[in-house]
Amino acid sequence: MSSTTRDRILDALEGVLIERGPSAVTLESVAAAAGVSKGGLLYHFPSKGAMMTGLVRRLAERAEQEFAAARDSPEGVARFFLRTSVPGTVAEAELYWSVIAALRSKEGVPPEAAELIGRMFEQWSRLLHEELGDPVLAETIRLVGDGLYLSAIAGLPQPDPRLLERVLDRLTARADAARSSGGAGDGSEGAWA
Template sequence: MRRDELLDAAECLLEDQGSQGLTLAAVAERAGVSKGGLLYHFSGKEALIKAMIERLIGEFDAMIEAQRESTYTRAYLKATFEAIETGRLRRWAVVTGAAGDPALLAPLREAMARWHRHGLDDEPHPQTSQIVRLACEGVWEVATHCPAIVDYGAVRQGLLALL
């Protein structure tokens, strides 16, 4: 079984049962492998959570890169709304919620710092770009916890107009 299939199984388990349901035995069962097969790829639960977080960061980096047409902030904004529209945002909430140890979220904090610093000085209006990036964080939060209260298309257009 491939590593990504194990990560998919863990994410599905988290979404269905929450962090209390994330055990190595449950992940192995969900993936249809032995616990030993799971341990071949991940040394324990922390390694599994760390791998899920790293995968999400890598995916978001790829989404930003795929959107690169003019400025980094525009790409970041478009990647944010793509994450919402495709349901990937839900995966972020589920996985980061499973990380009970703040140290497991260190890669995410580092990625966020990088995303918010990257190319800011090259933007036509650095302060406006920073505001748009921070607004994207607010959109993520609302979309995670109460998605029906926002017209995402209108918000996206408004933020793009600021740039």
Template structure:
């Protein structure tokens, strides 16, 4: 079992990694710089992440864990599955705005780590299979692809909606998600 101190150190390291990528770009991401930013020794960093690749996998896993926890929080607050999904995906996430060097590196990194990617794909498929079992699959995919497109337009800063239009879009998706959740509840 991993200690609370070790988990906190890992989180500081992954947070520092994200901060460096966002503020300085991928070329400035070195293990030395991450250790300095996270206030750990390089040996301490290497204890948790033996390489830059493991560090990036750790960042991805940490982001996934945060998203899952937020989704669970929404569900505990009484939101249905689709509404919780829309709320989670609609959050403005400044971390998605990475420079092109970082995007290219991450894509090549993912290509070289097929097992890691396959595990992520499997988790996403399981999540959406569960959503679509309980609601109209076409409506669920329309919501998913709308949110995916919104995130991509914001990430690449190309064709972004105005803030008012974005909020109207999210409101409409939430209305549709609530109706889908209600229909699913009524079928039980």
């Protein structure tokens, strides 16, 4: 069995999570969706937990590509982060919501998977702190971005688009000012006047 079979299994796992939710994830349901035997699935993933960890690892690899794109972006990490803080597709939102739900249920999901998700969120925080140098501004941007993302994947009401645009404009203006000053912001309250 090749690595393409492994990818097909992970694609099938994503599909089951999106279409039927975490409670529908079994070795049998994923094997059937992937078009492989249960033995073929077990060759790549010896348990449901290993399969979920494999999926989270793949999501972490995608996140690493996004971190690199943010670091290399001429718009800067903060603008990149805020611009991408809402899932690009309904499928992406449903996938991350299902993964988080599976992690929260702790049903056969190893701690490693939760740690990987946590590291993805922590990496955004590190990148923002490195770029901005102002811990208050960096955390404010991180919290806004995380809040937008988590609200979107949870299906919660979204802010008025005009108000959200004003919020993001204000934050990105502060981020641009911090970047142009070499990240020398002191995080004082005066910066928010």
